[in-house]
Amino acid sequence: MSDTQKMVKVYVMGEAYMVPEGSTIVGAFEYAGFQLKRGVGCREGFCGACATVYREKGDYKLKGGLGCQTVVTDEMYIAQIPFVPADKPIYDMDEITPDAGTFMNLYPSVFRCVSCNTCTKACPQDIQVMDYIQAIIKGDIAEAANLSFDCIRCGLCALRCPAEIVQFNAAILAQRLYGKYIAPKSPELEVRANEIIEGKYVKELEELATMEKQKLVDKYYNREIKIS
Amino acid sequence: MKENIKIPYFPGCTLKTKAKNFEVSAIEASKMIGIELTEIPKWNCCGVVSSLSTDDLMKHIAPVRNLIRVQEMNDSGQANGNRLLTLCSMCFNSMKRTNQRVKNKPEDMKSINDFMYLEKDYLGGVEVIHYFELLDEEILGRIKEKSVKSLKDLKIAPYYGCMLLRPKDIGIDNPEEPSVMENLISSLGGKPVKWDAKSRCCGSYHTVNNKDIVINLAKGIIENARKSGADTIITSCPLCAFNLDNRQKEIIKKDHGFRTMPVFYFSQLMAVAFGLKEEFIGLDGNYIDPKPLLKEKKLI
Numbered sequence: 445m446s447d448t449q450k451m452v453k454v455y456v457m458g459e460a461y462m463v464p465e466g467s468t469i470v471g472a473f474e475y476a477g478f479q480l481k482r483g484v485g486c487r488e489g490f491c492g493a494c495a496t497v498y499r500e501k502g503d504y505k506l507k508g509g510l511g512c513q514t515v516v517t518d519e520m521y522i523a524q525i526p527f528v529p530a531d532k533p534i535y536d537m538d539e540i541t542p543d544a545g546t547f548m549n550l551y552p553s554v555f556r557c558v559s560c561n562t563c564t565k566a567c568p569q570d571i572q573v574m575d576y577i578q579a580i581i582k583g584d585i586a587e588a589a590n591l592s593f594d595c596i597r598c599g600l601c602a603l604r605c606p607a608e609i610v611q612f613n614a615a616i617l618a619q620r621l622y623g624k625y626i627a628p629k630s631p632e633l634e635v636r637a638n639e640i641i642e643g644k645y646v647k648e649l650e651e652l653a654t655m656e657k658q659k660l661v662d663k664y665y666n667r668e669i670k671i672s
Numbered sequence: 673m674k675e676n677i678k679i680p681y682f683p684g685c686t687l688k689t690k691a692k693n694f695e696v697s698a699i700e701a702s703k704m705i706g707i708e709l710t711e712i713p714k715w716n717c718c719g720v721v722s723s724l725s726t727d728d729l730m731k732h733i734a735p736v737r738n739l740i741r742v743q744e745m746n747d748s749g750q751a752n753g754n755r756l757l758t759l760c761s762m763c764f765n766s767m768k769r770t771n772q773r774v775k776n777k778p779e780d781m782k783s784i785n786d787f788m789y790l791e792k793d794y795l796g797g798v799e800v801i802h803y804f805e806l807l808d809e810e811i812l813g814r815i816k817e818k819s820v821k822s823l824k825d826l827k828i829a830p831y832y833g834c835m836l837l838r839p840k841d842i843g844i845d846n847p848e849e850p851s852v853m854e855n856l857i858s859s860l861g862g863k864p865v866k867w868d869a870k871s872r873c874c875g876s877y878h879t880v881n882n883k884d885i886v887i888n889l890a891k892g893i894i895e896n897a898r899k900s901g902a903d904t905i906i907t908s909c910p911l912c913a914f915n916l917d918n919r920q921k922e923i924i925k926k927d928h929g930f931r932t933m934p935v936f937y938f939s940q941l942m943a944v945a946f947g948l949k950e951e952f953i954g955l956d957g958n959y960i961d962p963k964p965l966l967k968e969k970k971l972i
């Protein structure tokens with residue numbers, strides 16, 4: 445880091461630290477000397493492990509974001525949320541049906557939604573969270589699955605919900621129901637699943653599992669990405 | 673003759689789940705008499721019974737959001753007249769009450785508008801109406817004209833319940849002697865039954881935690897209808913329908929001598945009288961099978 449690096453002040457759990465301007469929240473934590481054992485994963489905005497709440501200078505709003513994607517601002521107050529306690533009932537996909545009644549049994553809290561839209565405002569993925577909860581209430585499971593498709597289970601919506609709904613787990617259920625009962629069946633999927641069951645990838649997987657770290661890193665970054 | 677009516681319509685969640693037969697019959701029967709119900713975009717659950725306590729503003733956000741949808745439809749020319757129609761009596765009651773509350777209490781309107789800063793402010797211009805309020809002389813005349821199957825042998829008990837009539841300043845009709853459902857029945861060619869229990873409470877949400885209360889009340893209501901000569905009861909509320917129709921299952925268990933009675937949504941009988949296809953009448957959604965009665969009266 446050069447001497448001219450501009451620094452900004454952030455408050456981590458209330459205590460002030462100087463960190464390089466342009467750092468992400470996760471970067472700022474680490475620069476300040478914290479070792480993150482929970483609350484960080486992919487660092488790419490995909491895993492949803494790094495839910496963070498913060499307040500910016502001069503703004504009354506409590507905002508939420510992904511720590512690995514949100515850049516710090518001067519005088520920002522930050523608190524990391526390593527884990528969001530959430531209700532997660534057990535169910536058997538063969539014994540439930542894709543309708544509102546299933547949610548009435550498994551996630552009755554969904555029906556307490558007061559349409560305040562706080563969840564949507566909290567979502568770092570810009571998902572219309574309230575709308576997918578409302579779709580569930582209306583029994584439109586396909587709509588709920590589609591609207592919630594980009595959810596990465598960061599949990600920020602559930603943290604802010606005044607009706608104590610666990611939106612992201614209800615969303616998984618909607619997506620599972622959609623996949624099993626509503627989405628058109630793909631014949632290719634079955635072929636591929638059978639190949640996997642028959643062990644087509646076992647050898648390759650073993651190779652990867654025993655590969656030296658640097659080789660694995662090179663292989664990952666040089667991988668072929670097919671965009672069809 | 674008046675022009676056709678095109679009106680923003682709030683279905684409510686029950687009409688999308690448990691009471692699909694109510695919605696399909698109402699939409700299809702309405703088409704026959706020149707009423708087009710346009711579902712409002714992105715509506716949310718009305719919240720059922722909004723809280724009556726003064727410090728519970730949160731419960732009024734949902735209805736106001738729906739009213740904003742109607743306001744937007746009017747602003748963009750998708751609708752005119754600033755009215756919002758409901759079929760479900762419960763939705764009607766909770767949305768009209770919220771509307772009245774925020775109109776009468778500007779400070780509550782402001783709190784809700786401030787909270788929903790991503791939405792345009794609600795200005796209080798929308799009027800919430802129930803389907804029955806469309807039934808003026810003109811529309812009743814159209815109903816008479818389209819009734820190709822006469823319900824003349826069908827004695828129908830109109831059940832108002834509470835949500836259409838109470839409290840008084842919300843109600844759509846005289847709370848003691850309402851007549852709008854009777855007028856509808858007569859226009860369909862049917863016989864409205866005079867009975868005592870037409871606005872007696874069905875037990876409402878006690879059906880969830882205190883089933884027995886509802887079983888007793890429903891039994892009393894149905895027996896009163898029977899005694900007054902009715903073949904069937906009609907309603908405009910999915911909760912009343914559940915309590916009066918589905919709860920007959922428990923009534924029979926308790927009282928083997930009990931004679932069951934089919935319960936219809938009013939719109940189902942409109943669809944019957946207009947001679948619509950069975951899929952538009954939705955008889956499979958009724959708990960007590962109404963087909964034997966309709967066959968006996970030569971209506972299907």
Ligand code: SF4
Nearest residue numbers: 567595596598599601
């Ligand atoms: S829906 Fe909830 S859990 Fe999913 S990404 Fe948005 S805030 Fe996170």
Ligand code: SF4
Nearest residue numbers: 557558560561563605
């Ligand atoms: S935060 Fe909760 S109550 Fe508010 S809209 Fe979202 S799910 Fe509904």
Ligand code: SF4
Nearest residue numbers: 684685686718720762
């Ligand atoms: S009556 Fe009930 S179910 Fe229907 S919209 Fe209102 S709250 Fe939702």
Ligand code: SF4
Nearest residue numbers: 606727728729730787
């Ligand atoms: S808005 Fe906040 S302060 Fe007001 S009642 Fe709700 S939680 Fe309490």
Ligand code: FES
Nearest residue numbers: 485486487492512
């Ligand atoms: S660490 Fe995975 S999304 Fe931030």
